[in-house]
Amino acid sequence: MSRIARKNLNTTFFHIIVQGINKEYVFSKNEYIEKYKNLLISNLQKYDVRIIAYCIMNNHAHLLLHTENIEMMSAYMKSINTSYARYYNKEENRVGFVFRNRYESEPIYEQRYLWNCIAYIHNNPVKANIVDSVEKYKYSSYKDYINMNGIATRDTIKLVFGSTREYIDIYKEIHKNKVKFKDYVENVSYEKEYKDLSKINIKEIILNKEKLKKTIFKLVIEQKIPINKVSELLGISRYKISRIIHKK
Numbered sequence: 130m131s132r133i134a135r136k137n138l139n140t141t142f143f144h145i146i147v148q149g150i151n152k153e154y155v156f157s158k159n160e161y162i163e164k165y166k167n168l169l170i171s172n173l174q175k176y177d178v179r180i181i182a183y184c185i186m187n188n189h190a191h192l193l194l195h196t197e198n199i200e201m202m203s204a205y206m207k208s209i210n211t212s213y214a215r216y217y218n219k220e221e222n223r224v225g226f227v228f229r230n231r232y233e234s235e236p237i238y239e240q241r242y243l244w245n246c247i248a249y250i251h252n253n254p255v256k257a258n259i260v261d262s263v264e265k266y267k268y269s270s271y272k273d274y275i276n277m278n279g280i281a282t283r284d285t286i287k288l289v290f291g292s293t294r295e296y297i298d299i300y301k302e303i304h305k306n307k308v309k310f311k312d313y314v315e316n317v318s319y320e321k322e323y324k325d326l327s328k329i330n331i332k333e334i335i336l337n338k339e340k341l342k343k344t345i346f347k348l349v350i351e352q353k354i355p356i357n358k359v360s361e362l363l364g365i366s367r368y369k370i371s372r373i374i375h376k377k
Contacts, residue, residue, distance in 0.1 A: 143193070143194050143195060144246050147210060154302065155217055176201045180270070181280070181285065182250045183270050186253055199368075202301075202373035213227065234367070234371075236356070236374060245303065251263045
């Protein structure tokens with residue numbers, strides 16, 4: 130198997146997690162999962178977003194998205210989750226919020242990390258003991274790549290693997306290994322980061338563009354803290370943090 134050199138990606142890939150409020154099983158029925166999946170696909174026509182991988186579980190969903198425009202991604206996710214919330218509340222004869230928050234978002238910067246994210250997403254049902262192998266789970270994109278259909282178009286494969294030649298060997302290889310990937314659905318503590326920030330003047334950092342940029346890059350890029358948590362730590366919006374990271 131030829132190896133594609135590790136390289137930096139231009140922050141256009143995002144690992145997205147949506148979760149039911151209070152960990153409620155908002156995808157508890159097959160028709161609910163199908164509805165969410167159909168919304169993911171149908172909304173692609175409206176927004177400049179590409180689905181790289183997905184896995185829809187009972188109480189949460191993992192998505193790996195590619196976009197050149199983070200505002201489009203935000204609008205895409207809002208459209209999907211708003212439509213699904215209306216559908217779910219009507220079907221369940223309930224009112225109120227359906228999802229815990231809008232979504233969790235983690236930018237992917239390196240090709241190897243991108244591959245690991247794909248394998249991690251597809252391995253979620255195995256990790257949850259729903260199936261004993263990735264190919265047995267119906268509601269993920271694993272088989273799309275094996276059969277080169279669905280979301281796995283030739284353009285998508287080139288985008289992810291750099292070429293369609295021997296991509297299937299790489300694809301199978303990354304799914305063989307036990308993937309160590311931070312699970313942001315879990316209640317991760319960032320006590321150390323809070324303590325570190327308490328030693329500095331956050332207001333001073335926010336007023337200094339260069340210091341703010343360095344702090345955000347340290348937290349998001351070096352320490353791999355999700356953008357929503359950095360927003361919480363610094364007290365500024367996720368949109369502003371994303372704009373700083375993606376600004377060339």
